[in-house]
Amino acid sequence: EPEVTQTPSHQVTQMGQEVILRCVPISNHLYFYWYRQILGQKVEFLVSFYNNEISEKSEIFDDQFSVERPDGSNFTLKIRSTKLEDSAMYFCASRSTGVYEQYFGPGTRLTVT
């Protein structure tokens, strides 16, 4: 069964450093998303991406965040200068055209020290 994959599973970085979180969505999906989940809290939307451009972003997704689809398979989330409060699980999700079921990856745990 196709699945969304994410790397790395755990990333530790120092405050102020740049991190790139990588995702490989399900192959025939065209809609991509990033969500985050601070420990013990609900899942929060960050950004949606379609046709090589951002469709919607939340108030969390400020100028420190960017997304990119550098090739036909990868979808990345970059945080330019990490803050302590960026520590969270980051989930990538994707869905196909015409349906609304979003499939989530296993997540990347980002720890900012």
Add this chain to the structure above:
Amino acid sequence: QQQVKQSPQSLIVQKGGISIINCAYENTAFDYFPWYQQFPGKGPALLIAIRPDVSEKKEGRFTISFNKSAKQFSLHIMDSQPGDSATYFCAATDRGSTLGRLYFGRGTQLTVWP
């Protein structure tokens, strides 16, 4: 503003019992309501979803009940098993206005005792 409210925060059920988790929403434009199951350290896994043109949807032991007038929907887990112990999130989206951005409830931690 909390778009989707979920209760209870935690739930303890005996094996074989019925687990019921409730959600309420405010935005009448929401028209797709999925439930996700999450085990510790894993991503949310889609469990079951409903659209507002039906009042109930059943898949195996899992049933969603939907009350459009009350703007409420609930997940019922029949014959609950220890393997069902996980965190459950309800969610909602407006399929027409966005690319399906999901608004999640705060989650319910379900524990099923053997």
